[in-house]
Amino acid sequence: MPAISVKNLTKRYGSVAAISGVSFEVGRGEVVGFLGPNGAGKSTTMRILAGLQTADSGTADICGESVALRPEVACRHLGYMPENNPLPEDLRVTEYLRFRAKLKGVPRGEVAGRVDEAMEACDLVRKARRRLIGTLSKGFRQRVGIADSLLGSPDAIVLDEPTIGLDPHQILGIRRLINSLRGKMAVLISSHILPEIEQICDRVIIINQGRIVASGTTEALRNEFIPNVSFEILGTMSAEALKTLLQTRDPAAKIAGGEEARDGARRFRVSISNESPLVNRLLEVVYPAFPGEIRELSLKQPSLEDVFIAATRRSWEISAAEGSSREK
Numbered sequence: 001m002p003a004i005s006v007k008n009l010t011k012r013y014g015s016v017a018a019i020s021g022v023s024f025e026v027g028r029g030e031v032v033g034f035l036g037p038n039g040a041g042k043s044t045t046m047r048i049l050a051g052l053q054t055a056d057s058g059t060a061d062i063c064g065e066s067v068a069l070r071p072e073v074a075c076r077h078l079g080y081m082p083e084n085n086p087l088p089e090d091l092r093v094t095e096y097l098r099f100r101a102k103l104k105g106v107p108r109g110e111v112a113g114r115v116d117e118a119m120e121a122c123d124l125v126r127k128a129r130r131r132l133i134g135t136l137s138k139g140f141r142q143r144v145g146i147a148d149s150l151l152g153s154p155d156a157i158v159l160d161e162p163t164i165g166l167d168p169h170q171i172l173g174i175r176r177l178i179n180s181l182r183g184k185m186a187v188l189i190s191s192h193i194l195p196e197i198e199q200i201c202d203r204v205i206i207i208n209q210g211r212i213v214a215s216g217t218t219e220a221l222r223n224e225f226i227p228n229v230s231f232e233i234l235g236t237m238s239a240e241a242l243k244t245l246l247q248t249r250d251p252a253a254k255i256a257g258g259e260e261a262r263d264g265a266r267r268f269r270v271s272i273s274n275e276s277p278l279v280n281r282l283l284e285v286v287y288p289a290f291p292g293e294i295r296e297l298s299l300k301q302p303s304l305e306d307v308f309i310a311a312t313r314r315s316w317e318i319s320a321a322e323g324s325s326r327e328k
Contacts, residue, residue, distance in 0.1 A: 001028075001063065001064050002025040002026060002027050002028070002186075003026055003027060003028045003029075003030075003062065003063055003077075003155050003156040003185070003186030004024075004025060004026040004049065004060075004061070004062060004156050004158075004186055004188060005025050005059075005060070005061040005064075006022055006023055006024050006025070006045070006049070006058070006059070006060050006061075007023050007058055007059045007060075008021050008022070008023055008057065008058040008059070009021070009022040009023070009045065009048060009055050009057075009058035009059070009060060010022070010055060010056050010057045010058050011041075011044055011048065011053065011055050011056055012056055017210050018041050018044040018210055019041040019044050019045055019207075019210040019211075020210045020211055021058070021211065022041065022045055022058070022207065022210070022211065022212055023058075023212065024205050024212060024215060026156065026186045026187075026188050027186065028155065028156075028185075028186055029182065029183040029184065029185065029186060030182075030186050030187070030202050030203075031178060031179075031181070031182050031186075031187040031189070031200060031201050031202050032186075032187065032188050032189070032201055032202065032203055032204065032205060033189055033190070033191065033197035033198075033200075033201035033203070033204040033205070034046070034188055034189065034190040034204075034205050034207070035190065035191070035194070035197060035204055035205065035206045035207070035308055036190075036206060036207035036208055036312075037208060037312060040207045040208050040209065040210065041207050041209075041210040041211075042160070042190045042207060043082075043083060043160055043190070045207070046080070046082075046158050046160050046188070046190065047082075048060055048067065049062070049067060049078065049080070049158055049188075050067075050075065050078065050080035050082075050158060051067050051071040051074065051075050052080075052082075054068065055068065061074065062074040062075070062077045062078045062155070062156060063077040063155050063156070065077065076104075076105070076152060076154075077154055077155045077156060078154050078155075078156050078157070078158065079148075079149030079150055079151070079152060079154040079156070079157035079158070080149055080157070080158045080160075081145040081146055081148065081149045081157070081158070081159045081160060081162060082160050083160040083161040083164065083190075084161075084164075085141070085142070085145035085148075087133050087141055087144060087145070088133060089132065089133050089134030090132065090133075090134060091132070091133055092129075092130055092131060092132055092133070093119070093124060093128050093129055093130070093131060093133060093136075093144055094115060094119075094129055094130060096133060096144070096148075097115045097118060097119065097144070097147060097148060097151065098111055098112070098115050100148050100151055101114050101115055101151045101152075104151055104152040105152070106151060106152065114151050114152075114153070115151065117150075118147040118148070118150040118151050119147055121147070121150060121177065121180065121181075122143040122144070122146050122147040122150070122177060123143065123173065123177070124140070124143055124144065124147060127140070128140050128143070128144070137170070138165050138166060138170070139166050139167070139169075139170030139173065139174075142162055142163070142166065142170070142174060143173070143174070143177070145162070146159065146162060146174075146177060154185060155185055155186065156185055156186035156187070156188070157181070157185060157186070157187055157188070158188045158189075159178075159187065159188070159189045159190070160190050161190055161191055161192070162174055162178075162189065162191070163191055163193055163196060164191075164192075171193065171196060175196060175199065175200050178200050179200055182202075189201070194303070194304045194305045194308060195303070195304070195305075197304060198218055198303065198304040202217070203215070203216055203217045203218075203220075204216070204217075204218065204221070204304065206221075206307075206308060206311045206312065208311070208312045208315045208316070209315060209316075209319060211315065213311050213312065213314070213315040214307070214311040218304050218307065221304075221307045221311070222301075222302050222306075222307055223274060225307050225310035225311050225314065226274075226302040226306060226307060226310060227273060227274055228254075228271045228272060228273055228274065229271070229272050229273075229274055229276075229279050229299070230269060230270065230271050230272075230299075230300040230302070231269070231270040231272070231282060231297060231298065231299055231300060232267065232268070232269055232270075232296070232297070232298050232300055233267070233268045233269075233270060233286065233294065233296070233297050234261055234265050234266070234267050234268075234294075234295040234296040234297075235265055235266065235268070235290060235293045235294045235295055235296075236264055236265050236266070236290075236293045236295075237266075237290045237293045237294075239255060239257075239258035239266070239268065241290070242255055242268055242270075242286075242290075243255045245285070245286070245289050246270065246272075246278065246285070246286075249277070249278055249281075249285060250272060250273075250276045250277065250278045252272075252273055252276070253270065253271070253272050253276065253278060254270070254271040254272075255268055255269070255270055255271075256268070256269045256271070257269045265295050269300075270282070282297070283297060
């Protein structure tokens with residue numbers, strides 16, 4: 001049984017569909033990135049999972065319990081940190097977390113221990129334990145929010161933009177924290193910092209215009225949305241000679257660039273289909289053909305940002321085509 005299960009979830013505001021037919025699962029112990037442009041439906045989906053909003057149709061279950069039918073039971077399995085998490089500035093970290101633990105129904109005799117465990121996990125014990133929340137940096141406030149989500153010992157946590165507004169050092173700390181949760185609980189995390197998502201998540205879900213447009217590991221999505229493999233070659237050969245060589249092996253190979261980079265060498269960009277036999281043989285084809293002329297040859301791996309742009313662009317193109325069909 002998955003920790004989080006969403007099926008055909010739909011939420012409308014008047015004539016506008018915030019989400020439409022959204023379905024996905026997050027397995028126990030899995031870390032999943034939930035990505036999308038602003039207004040795509042990420043926060044709406046997360047608020048429905050947390051029981052803060054109701055869906056118009058569809059189901060959302062936490063560890064098999066329906067959020068709509070048994071919200072109190074379902075939410076015992078879930079920790080939630082909203083975007084721009086509101087925190088009382090006049091309470092000390094320990095005071096606030098003990099208050100929140102009691103609200104979550106943690107037994108009185110376990111409150112102190114749960115708070116200590118959450119603060120230890122979020123590295124709050126030494127530097128922030130007794131400080132007023134109003135005196136904390138943005139990074140430590142985010143840690144307090146994550147500690148709050150851990151207090152009930154949930155099976156899953158949902159983190160909406162936990163790294164927003166943080167500097168690189170603070171982001172690194174949050175990354176280490178989320179990595180430490182892998183295998184212990186399911187984590188669904190949204191973020192606009194795609195390199196972070198790529199590093200910490202087992203797979204990603206991309207939502208756009210209220211619909212899921214892609215789901216899978218970064219590698220699988222690269223193969224699906226980026227049909228070509230790109231290489232960069234630095235060498236002293238001519239563009240024409242390189243083009244002739246490669247297109248003899250694969251007529252669809254594309255060569256661009258050729259501008260001088262340094263010491264008389266030129267930089268070329270080679271694009272080859274994922275299915276091309278040249279993908280795994282480029283080195284052994286190029287080096288013998290240009291002995292002593294190759295300075296560098298490197299694979300340019302598409303990033304999650306490239307995948308994200310390709311997936312959202314495709315969804316916009318499909319929406320535009322469907323709109324044109326309806327008009328006709």
